[in-house]
Amino acid sequence: MSSVPQYLTGDKQGIKAFLDKFDVFLFDCDGVLWSGDHVFPGTVETLSLLRSRHKQVVFVTNNSTKSRADYKKKLDSLGIPASVEEIFGSSYSAAIYISRILQPPPHKRKVFILGESGIEAELDSEGIPHLGGSDPAFRRDITPADYQAIAARDASMIDPEVGTVLVGLDHHVNYLKLALAYHYITGPNQATFLATNIDSTLPSAGALFPGAGSMSAPLIMMLGGPGREPLSLGKPSLRGQISLRPQKGVHGGRSREHGYHLWDRGRVGRHVGRLDRCGQ
Ligand SMILES: O=C(O)[C@H](O)[C@H](O)COP(=O)(O)O
Numbered sequence: 001m002s003s004v005p006q007y008l009t010g011d012k013q014g015i016k017a018f019l020d021k022f023d024v025f026l027f028d029c030d031g032v033l034w035s036g037d038h039v040f041p042g043t044v045e046t047l048s049l050l051r052s053r054h055k056q057v058v059f060v061t062n063n064s065t066k067s068r069a070d071y072k073k074k075l076d077s078l079g080i081p082a083s084v085e086e087i088f089g090s091s092y093s094a095a096i097y098i099s100r101i102l103q104p105p106p107h108k109r110k111v112f113i114l115g116e117s118g119i120e121a122e123l124d125s126e127g128i129p130h131l132g133g134s135d136p137a138f139r140r141d142i143t144p145a146d147y148q149a150i151a152a153r154d155a156s157m158i159d160p161e162v163g164t165v166l167v168g169l170d171h172h173v174n175y176l177k178l179a180l181a182y183h184y185i186t187g188p189n190q191a192t193f194l195a196t197n198i199d200s201t202l203p204s205a206g207a208l209f210p211g212a213g214s215m216s217a218p219l220i221m222m223l224g225g226p227g228r229e230p231l232s233l234g235k236p237s238l239r240g241q242i243s244l245r246p247q248k249g250v251h252g253g254r255s256r257e258h259g260y261h262l263w264d265r266g267r268v269g270r271h272v273g274r275l276d277r278c279g280q
């Protein structure tokens, strides 16, 4: 095993021993690899060092504003080569949870989103219909007519096919979306209350900003406080979280991981799918 690169200071033997001990390296993103679009020093070098050692790198982010494809673009733009299969975002885990575990009945398949386009893209990738989110129709002030229509459960404002409310980091959160989410959860829809993640803050530009958790907090308060929290599908929650179990296969006569099995770590520990790393 070649020696540790010069730019890595400190206990080189310790670093080498550490690298030799592991095959897979999972990376948090916001606050670890970058802060906003500012990549922390050593990030690119460290990731290329791992790749040069044939280590598996996985990017695991709670940030639901971007889809896996969006993150691949961001990583590429920051000079960090990556494949979509190496990226796990909370918007993806939420889409998988809804389509493969929650499996709402056909007449309640729609998801009302309090969040950004990353959630929409991942729900689309699982064929799940949705509304709200980045739709300009919901990025506006509430009007007196809205109050009337929502209270009357008018179909122009309350879609009877909504069975899930999904809350993520929303840079356009507003009163109208909160009101609609509340009425979907409490009214005849009895929508399931889910969150991509519940981080209280978002690290960006070297400071902290409102996190996804602060988007669902007003709803938790309206619903009666403790005990009415949403099921969170991001790190570190286990319930309903998808876990990755390496899947071995034979390539070129050698046994090697070629993807992951998806397991629901919630109720039954059910196998819910697989993700291939080499398209087999
Ligand atoms: O509010 C949020 O969503 C989180 O602060 C943010 O998403 C954290 O992302 P991560 O550190 O998991 O990449």
Ligand SMILES: [Mg+2]
Binding pocket: 028, 029, 030, 031, 032
């Ligand atoms: Mg982080």
